[in-house]
Amino acid sequence: MTPLGVRVQSKSFLELMQWGPLGWLDEMVFATGLTLAVAIVSFLFGMVLGGLAAAGRLSGSRLWQRASLTYTTTLRGIPDLLVIYLFYFGGSAALSAIGRLFGAEGFIGIPGFIAGTLAIGMVSGAYQSEVIRGSYLAVPPGEIEAARACGMSGWTLLRRVLGPQVLRYAVPGMGNIWQLVLKESALVAVVGLSIHLAEIRIGDLLMLHEVRFSDLLRQAHVAAGSTRQPFPFYITCVALYLVLTTGSSWMFRRAETWATRGLQRG
């Protein structure tokens, strides 16, 4: 008997993890998909940034070298959570300011998912640039010279000679960063409570409803709060993350085999 006379019915693990309206398994699996989506988008965004930063480091321009080096060293030395806060709160402030210019009233929040994805992408880009730069430097200069001697340049050189080799050298390193991104994606839970778009009114033109999405950890947190049985949900969260990391590390191993299929093994 609890003091308030309220008895919380505790359910078994299997009851909690049913599929459908009675249990939480469908919500958890959907949230896993969302977490995967966040990770994929931030990884790809990071790849673009990483590619640009690597190009900057390798370029002849001192300015670009400086900028790229600053980007990669700072973002690798600062906690991701802090970067997420910057994008989440800073982004909201910026959006509100822009909104005011267009006559919208009040505070406009940037969706936590978007802030989180951008932030994790930024951080992973800093790590990816090192992998891409290393892979580029691993391509024997003689091959580039030979390609130039054959009359290739620019795009053709990149597509036929550099691209395939950089990709091949980069696969293992990129695999490591993917694992990192996948695990960092849990941080979105801290700001991704829901996609909450405050009432934006431009005249009577636009009304936005609140939409609720949760990533895996947030979903576990919500379910834990509403059932008052946190442990089963966090353990399920652990299990689902293990599925994600194990599955994708298998895929990266396959990719590595595929990318090095033309190489002779000594």
Added chain:
Amino acid sequence: MDPVFLAESFQRLLGGIPLTLKLAASSVGLGFLMAVLLAFMLRARLRPLAWIADTFVFVFRGTPLLVQVFLIYYGLGQFRPALQDWGLWGFFREPYYCALLALTLNTAAYGAEIVRGGLQSVPAAQIEAARAFGMSGVTLFRRIVAPIALRQALPAYGNEIILMIKATSLASTITLMDITGLAHKLISESFRAVEVFLCAGAIYLAINFIITRLISLAERSIAPDLQQSEVAAIVH
């Protein structure tokens, strides 16, 4: 950008440094001891020992640290009566100890792989030679295996320490007021994310810079060949 606000934020954020460093130092220290234990378990001839260590490393490296923090802090709270019976509730009630436990277990899992790599890098011939001299057990480990393994593992372990400094920021999600926790509070009070971020980021960068320097100093002091190559560079 307001210099007065910047200076004020910076001063308030400095107050979070002791907690950040305390969390990082204790978890890295305890985690290292556990990592060494795990590394020996991974190489143990007794298979069940290796399986336990393998599973531990697999689970803690395969899941996000934040999930581990929540599992320990919120998840174990469900077993409060049992924990009280065992006299452990005093430990699991405190966010500080929960964060410390999660960080320690996490770094131990990563550290175990690093230490194992270091132990593996010791050439078999060195061990053979030492045995031929009559060394065995503790002497062999202390004089031959440990120095070579340490030298091999230190750069990777240095990376792990930097990662741990950054990882302590997750403690702020369970109410601890480390640098990131204070930064979050300041941002919610003032809504000036950029300024607060600049201050907090500068502090983390400074800490990490100092630690990187200390590690490379340590690397140099235990690697005579690095010192020699420097001498050689001067001579040539």
